[in-house]
Amino acid sequence: MSQQKEWPLWEVFIRSKQGLDHKHVGSLHAADAEMAIQNARDVYTRRMEGVSIWVVESRNVHASNPDEAAAFFDPANDKVYRHPTFYEVPAEIKNM
Amino acid sequence: METIIEKSLEEAFEEKIANEVRIEPKDWMPEQYRKTLVRQISQHAHSEIVGMLPEGNWITRAPSLKRKAILLSKVQDEAGHGLYLYSAAETLGTSRDQMIADLHSGKAKYSSIFNYPTLSWADIGAIGWLVDGAAIMNQVPLIRTSYGPYARAMVRVCKEESFHQRQGFEIMMTLCNGAPAQKKMAQEAFNRWWWPTLMMFGPKDEESPNTEQSMRWKIKRFTNDELRQRFVDMMVPQAEFLGLTVPDKDLKWNEAKNGYDFGDVDWEEFWNVVKGNGPCNKDRISTRVKAHEEGAWVREAALAHAQKRAQREAEKQGS
Ligand SMILES: [Fe+2]
Ligand SMILES: [Fe+2]
Ligand SMILES: [Fe+2]
Numbered sequence: 220m221s222q223q224k225e226w227p228l229w230e231v232f233i234r235s236k237q238g239l240d241h242k243h244v245g246s247l248h249a250a251d252a253e254m255a256i257q258n259a260r261d262v263y264t265r266r267m268e269g270v271s272i273w274v275v276e277s278r279n280v281h282a283s284n285p286d287e288a289a290a291f292f293d294p295a296n297d298k299v300y301r302h303p304t305f306y307e308v309p310a311e312i313k314n315m
Numbered sequence: 316m317e318t319i320i321e322k323s324l325e326e327a328f329e330e331k332i333a334n335e336v337r338i339e340p341k342d343w344m345p346e347q348y349r350k351t352l353v354r355q356i357s358q359h360a361h362s363e364i365v366g367m368l369p370e371g372n373w374i375t376r377a378p379s380l381k382r383k384a385i386l387l388s389k390v391q392d393e394a395g396h397g398l399y400l401y402s403a404a405e406t407l408g409t410s411r412d413q414m415i416a417d418l419h420s421g422k423a424k425y426s427s428i429f430n431y432p433t434l435s436w437a438d439i440g441a442i443g444w445l446v447d448g449a450a451i452m453n454q455v456p457l458i459r460t461s462y463g464p465y466a467r468a469m470v471r472v473c474k475e476e477s478f479h480q481r482q483g484f485e486i487m488m489t490l491c492n493g494a495p496a497q498k499k500m501a502q503e504a505f506n507r508w509w510w511p512t513l514m515m516f517g518p519k520d521e522e523s524p525n526t527e528q529s530m531r532w533k534i535k536r537f538t539n540d541e542l543r544q545r546f547v548d549m550m551v552p553q554a555e556f557l558g559l560t561v562p563d564k565d566l567k568w569n570e571a572k573n574g575y576d577f578g579d580v581d582w583e584e585f586w587n588v589v590k591g592n593g594p595c596n597k598d599r600i601s602t603r604v605k606a607h608e609e610g611a612w613v614r615e616a617a618l619a620h621a622q623k624r625a626q627r628e629a630e631k632q633g634s
Contacts, residue, residue, distance in 0.1 A: 224412065224614075224615075224618075225410060225411060225412050226614065226617070226618060228405065244471075245399055245402050245467075245468070245471075246402045246405070247398060247402065248411060250614075250617035250618050250620065250621040251617075251620075251621035251624065251625070254617065254621075261395075262395050262398055262399075265391065265392070265395065265475075266475075282341065284341070285339065285341045285342050285343075286324075286342075286343060
């Protein structure tokens with residue numbers, strides 16, 4: 220058995236009601252997924268804040284690098300024509 | 316076009332702070348900013364956890380089933396608060412085990428208020444009303460603190476905190492409207508908790524060397540003395556409503572500043588408790604350590620069970 224003593228860290232996502240996305244709410248330690256879900260219920264939904272819980276072990280989350288954010292998101296920076304407000308619509312045209 | 320990459324990391328950080336852009340875990344930050352946050356957030360987390368002890372002490376002795384359920388619920392919330400805060404601190408690179416070890420060794424501090432004893436049921440009312448009241452005063456501005464995970468944890472904490480203060484006030488109100496002996500209990504508890512509560516805002520501004528830097532980094536939004544003043548101004552009318560006498564002979568309304576003048580906190584007592592010589596310091600830490608040590612086998616067994624299960628699962632799928 221490994222020497223690891225601390226329970227792994229899990230990220231918790233909660234759907235607050237049917238029809239909405241699961242949203243990241245925080246993290247917690249648990250020995251396994253089942254315990255992580257139970258702990259998430261006790262910690263993050265004591266006042267009925269959720270109808271569904273996802274947990275993901277934190278080490279499985281891959282993220283973009285914030286130091287490279289400017290360059291990374293640059294491709295979207297100069298493409299104003301992707302927004303409807305870029306286009307001029309004559310006043311006579313309704314419902315567009 | 317000027318991009319953030321062209322600037323030094325430090326400038327980019329300062330610019331975010333100036334523009335009220337939150338700092339997130341993977342962002343570059345000055346080492347001292349990180350250290351200050353780890354210290355403050357873990358200290359806050361420890362306070363939530365140790366704070367369960369003086370109140371937990373009364374769960375089995377609550378005067379009715381309703382009060383018992385409410386107190387249990389409040390104490391449960393405090394455990395949650397500790398957890399949100401430990402998680403926020405962990406995003407800065409410290410570990411849960413490290414923080415807990417620092418609490419147990421005495422290296423890390425927690426709010427001194429929890430080193431005072433809860434002698435009667437009225438103390439539970441006084442704690443909810445005064446101590447949670449002061450905590451709210453401290454925590455609401457932290458919703459706008461510059462570090463994202465800390466600010467988000469505070470949103471959750473503050474949402475839950477107001478019930479804590481109200482249940483405490485209700486206990487005090489019930490006692491104050493009760494028999495003379497009950498009223499006396501309430502006044503005595505108030506006398507015990509008033510000054511230690513004022514100490515919760517920390518040392519005087521001129522004796523708080525970290526305040527200035529923390530304000531510049533927008534970790535703190537108000538100084539200790541500012542918050543203490545606000546608290547006194549908020550609480551005095553509530554005490555009057557309850558018919559309780561504030562145990563401060565220097566307390567006086569000051570029309571010119573539109574606030575109360577009040578006496579000086581006993582700073583010698585404050586530093587003495589911070590240094591570990593309060594009435595309950597040793598008891599609180601030894602209770603924590605005992606609980607932690609006696610729970611060790613549960614944590615180890617859960618981990619062993621999870622690992623065994625994962626291994627079996629892998630064997631079934633592999634081969
Ligand atoms: Fe709390
Ligand atoms: Fe708190
Ligand atoms: Fe509280």
